[in-house]
Amino acid sequence: MKIHLTSVFVDDQAKALQFYTEVLGFVKKHDVPVGEKDRWLTVVSPDEPGGIELLLEPAGHPAVKSYRDALTEDGIPLAQFAVDDVRGEYERMRDLGVRFTQEPLDMGPVTTAVFDDTCGNLIQIATLPQ
Amino acid sequence: MRVRLIGKYMLAYAVAVADDLFKALADPTRRTILDELTDTSGQTLFEICARLSMKHQLGISRQAVSQHLAVLEAAGLVETRREGRYKFHDLNTAPLRQIAERWLAPDRSGPEESSP
Structure with a gap:
């Protein structure tokens, strides 16, 4: 068995497609x-x-x-995406106007940040040890 | 000019405030939370939990962290702020001045709190 699909709920699919492609890539x-x-x-990831x-x-x-209001109030992300450089992504996305609820934070070998996907979810990005 | 707290009711109030403050500071996990809020003020519950588990290897539940935050908030050391759909926790060090003023820079004009 393997994971081939996962999902996030979005308020507006057209707006979500725009954000997930144009902002997240x-x-x-x-x-x-x-x-x-x-x-x-x-x-999918390119x-x-x-x-x-x-x-x-x-x-x-x-x-x-x-469900989402309760999790969002406490800052809990609903998905995690891997990036090569959390700080670089943070600066790039912040300059595009993306709202972060947690700025890049080093937690041992992992660095994470949490942003609002403008469609109702908080998403975590993480740079994992190679 | 400084307002002196006089009368039984004000004394009782000062004692209660001090009790909340020292109770809040008596717990090592709560002091760690204050350390982390000193590093970065304005954290979500998720970030505070992540810092406690990842940076301090404190395996405590989200509910327990919430309860610690409630104690800190009752003592005035943590303030919560709603911003849109999120809730952030800010550090407020003002109550700590009570400690400095009581022992390090006491007001010689009269006691603010009587010991039982």
Whole structure:
């Protein structure tokens, strides 16, 4: 068994696609209409086009808001992405207006930061030991 | 000009404030939280928990950290601030002046707190 897909709920799929591609640098993999207005919308890392897909899932279910509000209030990220240089990414994204709730923090071998993806989630970026 | 705390009620208030302060400082985990907020003020609960576990190898639950923060907040050492959807914790060192003023720079005009 292996993980091939994971997901984050997003308030607005079109806005999410824009943020996840133009700001974060992922590329669109699948975009299939589902129902009246929802899409099966996934992105992948340009480094691994055949790798794990991230589903930008509609946040329409009534439970999503309370779930995300509670976690966001406490600053808890809902996904973690790996980057080569957290500090470099932090500066690049901050200059693009991205809001960070945790600035780059060295925690032993791992450096992390947490930002708001503008679609309702906090996301952690991490530079892991090579 | 300095206002002196006089009367039984004010004395009781000063004692209660001091009790909260010293109780808050009596716990090593709470002192570590203050250390980390000294490093960077304005942290989410998640960041405080991450610092305690990753930097200090303190394996305590999020609920326990929340309770420690509540004690620190009752003593006035930590203040919470809501900003949009997030809640941040700031350090407030003002209550520590009570310690300095009581023993290091006491007001000779009269005691602010009587010992039982």
